[in-house]
Amino acid sequence: MRLASSERERLRELLKDCIESREALRMKKYVQHGTISTYDHCRNVVRVSYWLSRRLRIRVDERALARGAFLHDFYLYDWHDKDPSHRLHGFSHPGQACANARRYFKIGKKEAEIIRCHMWPLTLRHMPRSREALIVCAADKYCSLLETFLGRGGKGVRICG
Numbered sequence: 001m002r003l004a005s006s007e008r009e010r011l012r013e014l015l016k017d018c019i020e021s022r023e024a025l026r027m028k029k030y031v032q033h034g035t036i037s038t039y040d041h042c043r044n045v046v047r048v049s050y051w052l053s054r055r056l057r058i059r060v061d062e063r064a065l066a067r068g069a070f071l072h073d074f075y076l077y078d079w080h081d082k083d084p085s086h087r088l089h090g091f092s093h094p095g096q097a098c099a100n101a102r103r104y105f106k107i108g109k110k111e112a113e114i115i116r117c118h119m120w121p122l123t124l125r126h127m128p129r130s131r132e133a134l135i136v137c138a139a140d141k142y143c144s145l146l147e148t149f150l151g152r153g154g155k156g157v158r159i160c161g
């Protein structure tokens with residue numbers, strides 16, 4: 001799974017106002033799966049989502065896809081912490097991530113849907129209805145699985161080059 005340099009450049013352009021922002025960089029502090037930070041996980045999901053849309057020639061709103069994918073886990077806490085408020089993390093974090101994304105970045109309806117629906121079918125009522133949300137929902141599961149198993153060696157996992 002590999003992106004062309006022009007595709008990587010396009011992603012940089014689409015994410016330029018958020019990927020290096022102070023708020024987004026906070027995701028580097030939190031562990032997502034294995035040894036992967038939430039920030040690296042979100043970047044993996046961006047790359048895999050974009051790769052899927054390009055290689056399968058699915059017509060998408062690229063800006064919404066990239067930004068929704070990058071912000072899908074922008075909930076800003078470590079879900080491993082034994083804090084009672086994190087007990088229902090699986091169900092509640094898409095809403096938290098969406099609220100943070102709205103607060104810090106300009107996101108539209110499509111990005112909000114991508115973020116809110118990425119945990120489906122766990123969040124039964126939030127079913128992905130757009131192509132972009134479906135792609136991110138699938139890419140998130142794929143990346144989570146690989147990160148959990150490949151990240152055990154203590155190294156970061158870059159899924160899509």
Ligand SMILES: [Fe+2]
Pocket residue numbers: 072073093118119
């Ligand atoms: Fe998530």
Ligand SMILES: [Fe+2]
Pocket residue numbers: 041045072073140144
């Ligand atoms: Fe995720």
